[in-house]
Amino acid sequence: MTDSTVLRLNGLSKRFGPVVANDDVSLTLAKGEALALLGENGAGKTTLMNMLFGHYLPDAGSVEVADENGVLQSLPLGHPQAALAAGVGMVHQHFALAENINALDNITLGSEPLLALRRNRQAARAKIEGIIERSGLKAPLNTPVGRLSVGERQRVEILKALYRDARILVLDEPTAVLTPQEADTLFENIKAMTREGLSVIFISHKLREVLAFSDRIAVLRHGRKVGEMATADADEKAIARMMVGADTPKVARTDMAPGAPVLNLSGISVTGRSKRDTLKGVDLMVNAHEILGIAGISGNGQSALANVISGLAAPSEGHIQVDGIPVPKPGPAAMVKAGIGRIPEDRHHEGIVGAMSVAENMVIERLDDPEVQSRGLLRRDAIRDNAERLAQAYDVRGPGVTASSRLLSGGNIQKLILARVFERSPRLILANQPTRGLDMGAAAEVGRRLLEARERGAGVVLISEDLDEILGLADRIVVIRDGNLVEAGSHDREKIGLMMAGEPA
Amino acid sequence: MIRIEPRENPSRAFAIGIPILSAVISLALAAIPLLAAGANPLTAYGEMIKGVFGSVFALSEMLTRATPLIFTGLAAALAFRAKLWNIGAEGQLYLGAMAAVAIGSGYLDAPGIVLLPLIILLGAGAGAAGMMAPTYLKVRFGADEVVTTLLLNFIILIFLQMMLEGPLQDPMGLGWPQSAPVLDQGMLPPLMERMRVHSGLIIALVLAAIAQFMLARSVWGFKLRAVGENAAAARHAGINVNRSLFGVAAISGALAGLAGVSEVAGLKGYLTSDLSPGFGYTGIVVAMLAGLSPAGVVVAALFIASVFVGADSMSRAMGVSSFLADLVVSMSLLCVLVGGFLAKYRILRTREAVS
Structure with missing residues (x-):
């Protein structure tokens, strides 16, 4: 490894019960590099980053982060505070901003001593404006965050990380909520920051932006790293195949x-x-x-x-x-x-009743159908047969139709909803x-x-x-x-x- | 550092074992105040067991005590399943009891075959009516039913005192604030000679069985579970959430009202303002212990009634305060709630990471 390595993940593994979220994943990140972490949903990208940031404690492996002098130091695991102190900043997919206070206060929130009697807002403002100047991440500092657009909120989140002197920035699906133009601007800003020496890892599954804006690409599948390449050598088909394991x-x-x-x-x-x-x-x-x-x-x-x-x-x-x-x-x-057949936006919240069985969720929209009930009593055999048939036809995989639907993965929940919707033509x-x-x-x-x-x-x-x-x-x-x-x-x-x-x- | 992680697969043995273990632990913990009161815990528990199972009379007393708890336990369990937090079973119990004496103590001198069903229906109806206003306020204005049902209890209690010193007062009662007795043919028949246990118990058990069946097997139960577990998804799926809430509110109130009917027309015969030593509130404990399952309510009501009756008998035999019974009941609830938490989550001690 060269001297410019700022982050090294060594053989990180994490299991959640029977599910292997990450299996022996190693990664390095150089100073000023933009690394794209690609993979399907459930490939373990977010889990990996959460271990880096101390939200999860790995079952095995270690993390090393460079200090101010560029010397790799081992990072105490499972401590977000330690990760912050070591200069790792993370911007989650779901923002963690207080909507009723302004951007400036959101940025400084948490980095000030709790019992300080007075706050040096001028110094804070000057520092933030300096960062905005250098990175181009423009955000109105005096407006309550609740009134900002999604793109602005995201910039506030990034500013928050940079304000804490992050040298390594992790962005979890940063463009999921942006327009194409906003996304392009964001990446321009990121480029500007990497030129200043910031190292960035961004999680994505949009191939287009990954190819356009990263220096290097690492692909995860089923919790393992299955490939890594310089973006200059990458082509879209090859990456897609690597992600899915077969042609899409x-x-x-x-x-x-x-x-x-x-x-x-x-x-x-x-x-x-x-x-x-x-x-x-x-x-x-x-x-x-x-x-x-x-x-x-x-x-x-x-x-x-x-x-x-x-x-x-x-x-x-x-x-x-x-x-x-x-x-x-x-x-x-x-x-x-x-x-009208409806596929709701929030499949967990509106699509299914997680505590009820897969079979019950498959008939929840037609409870007055004589196939489902007779004289107010559920026809349980018919409901189960219906579910077995639909699970087969729509390839709903999971622990069985009588199990709670919350045990299904996101994709299988969606297939359950598809089955329910399409079955009625x-x-x-x-x-x-x-x-x-x-x-x-x-x-x-x-x-x-x-x-x-x-x-x-x-x-x-x-x-x-x-x-x-x-x-x-x-x-x-x-x-x-x-x-x-x-x-x-x-x-x-x-x-x-x-x-x-x-x-x- | 301590971490809490959900368990992947809470096993069935766990689900059944935890409440039993919790009950045992709560009894063990209750030994501490018993020792402090100067009693030998083992002898004390021996007296408790004798007080519940030592004789047919003891058993009958325990079943008598369990009867209202099954009603109020069911009232809480069904409402809680829909996430409708009815804390007002105590008030609804008194509404039911008032309705029972209003019609039953001479106002209508009909044969038992007419009068008794009428008393039961009116009592249930009065309880149900008591749950309508809080539910309407919740559905229409988002008023928290925990607050409204709880506070309504006190209003109903004061209303009861007014009625007992006014329209419902027994003219032959020498000015005592109590109602006239329910006519003989309006009383729920006793189950055994010279014992206090009465046919209210049978009604309670039948209702528990029906509730258990309907919850799992009927469209009504399906909707109720869906509304309780995820109201947004239920609404999206076309289930009329408000109608489900009003339905279960009525049933919950009616069950609590029946507790009052059963106490007045099954046991006491007349109504006073101390008819219930908090059966409505204890019903919440019963429902929680039962994991909100109607069948579980029967078991939990029997357990709690045993503790109360046993502790009463123990305190008489050993000269310790009968408040120990309350202590055991509260501790068993705490233990079961903690136990339920431990069944769902596990607590991990993680080593302080070395830097």
């Missing part, structure tokens, strides 16, 4: 003429408490044999739109028609009855972030099922923050911004990105 199933897609309208929203308004729950008089038409993609930055009304279509929110104005028939009193049950499918957090195999399966439904004659509303996913699946794209819908009119990535950001295309 290609989603085959044929052109299809749209049929009659299956969903018609006219003049729908929803007054919500925040921007994310608000719709301002939108019209939307979805036809049979059509996948309509809703592109947009998170929090621009996607939730409101999804809630209206799934029946969770009652619009204050406007009309809903499914298959040309008005839905007079919208509600979840009425929507299911009208022929819905006229319209609402798929809200259907592949978020899924590995490539499970994501491809979702895409395949959506295309299959389209072929059968269903209409699909696909809401996604992953523009590539929409570009790959949708026949027609509508951009949602600030509670309004605008037809994109094309599949042009650049143009849609600008529309998402609210700039005239």
Whole structure:
């Protein structure tokens, strides 16, 4: 190893019961290097970084971090404070900011003595402004964080790490919540910082950004490191194969003429408490044999739109028609009855009742079906047979259909929901972030099922923050911004990105 | 450093063993105050066992004590399954009891075959009605039902005192704040000659069996479990969450009301404001000990009744304070709650990492 090594992970292993999250993973990171950590969901990327940061105690292995003089020192494991002190900063996927206080205070929070009588805010401000100057990470310091955009919040998180003199920065899926343009800017900033000597590890499963912005790539699969290469030598196909262990199933897609309208929203308004729950008089038409993609930055009304279509929110104005028939009193049950299949955004929170069995979750939307109950009593054998059949057909793997559904992995939970939705041959499918957090195999399966439904004659509303996913699946794209819908009119990535950001295309 | 990690596979033996172990530990812990009171714990426990199982009379007393606890335990267990925290069983019990004496102590002089079912229905209905306002406030305004049901207990208790010194007062009662006795044909028949145990116990056991069956096997139980475990997912799936909550609120209140009916029309015969020594609150303990399972409620109610009756008898035999019974009950609850936690999580001591 050269002198410039700032971090060395030696043979880290971690088991959670029978699950091996990491198995003998070793990594090094050089000063000023941007290392991309790639892998499917569940490959162990986050676990590895959590061990580095002291959130988890490894079962075996050690971590060494360079001190100010560049000499590697072994890091006490299982102590986040020690990791912080050694100059390791981590920005999690879910931000840990206090929404009611401003960015400046969020950044300094926790790095000041608890019992200090007065705070030297001037010095703190000067230091932060210096960091902003050098890195280009612009964020308004005096605004409560609750009023900042997602991109700004993320920059505050990074500033927080840098303020604590992080020499090694770990970013867990930093672009999951950003527009393509914001993501590009973020990486520009990261580049600027690595030139100053900061070392960065970023976790991602978007190949495009990994290839564009990293110096080196390490790939994890099933908890092991299966490959490592300089980005200059890498090619997309090879990495994808390394991640999945086989060629990714290609989603085959044929052109299809749209049929009659299956969903018609006219003049729908929803007054919500925040921007994310608000719709301002939108019209939307979805036809049979059509996948309509809703592109947009998170929090621009996607939730409101999804809630209206799934029946969770009652619009204050406007009309809903499914298959040309008005839905007079919208509600979840009425929507299911009208022929809408719903794949919710938060599959753990809204999709399943974790404490109930896989079989029960598979019938939870049709409790009045005579196949499921007779005279108010559950037909348990029929419910179990139904579940066995669906688990087979949709490849739901886990400890069995009578086990609690919370024991399933994220991908299998999604397959459970797919089985529940597609089994009823819905006229319209609402798929809200259907592949978020899924590995490539499970994501491809979702895409395949959506295309299959389209072929059968269903209409699909696909809401996604992953523009590539929409570009790959949708026949027609509508951009949602600030509670309004605008037809994109094309599949042009650049143009849609600008529309998402609210700039005239 | 101490870490807490969830256990991967809480085993079944564990789930059953923990409550039993907890009960044993709580008895062991209760030996300390017994020693402090100057009694030999082993003799004391011997007296306790004799006081519960030593004679048919003792057994009958224990079952008599367990009867209201099964009702209130079921009331708490079912509501808690839906995450509806009904702390108001005590008040609902008195509502049921008031309804029972209002109709049963002479207002309606009908044959038993009419009067008794009517008393039961009205008592259950009164308990159920007592749960409607807190549930409405919760559903409509998000008012915390822990607070509303708890405080309603005190309001109902004062209302009861007003009724006992007013419309419900026994005209022949020499001014005592008590109701007129329930007519003979309105009483729940006793189960054994010269014993206090009455057919309220049978009703309680049947209801427990029905609750157990319905919870696991009916659509109603399915919805209730879904609402309790994940209301957001239940709503998304098209289950009417509010309707489920009102339904279980009514059933929970009715069960607590039946506890009052059973005490008045099965045991005491008339109503006073000290009818219940906190059966409503003890029902919460019973439900927690039972892990919110209706079948478990029966077992837990029998256990707690045994401790109470046994400790009473022990304190008489050995001259120690009968408050020890309360102590054992509270300790057993604490032990079971801690035990339940340990069944789900394990505590790891990690070595201080060396730097």
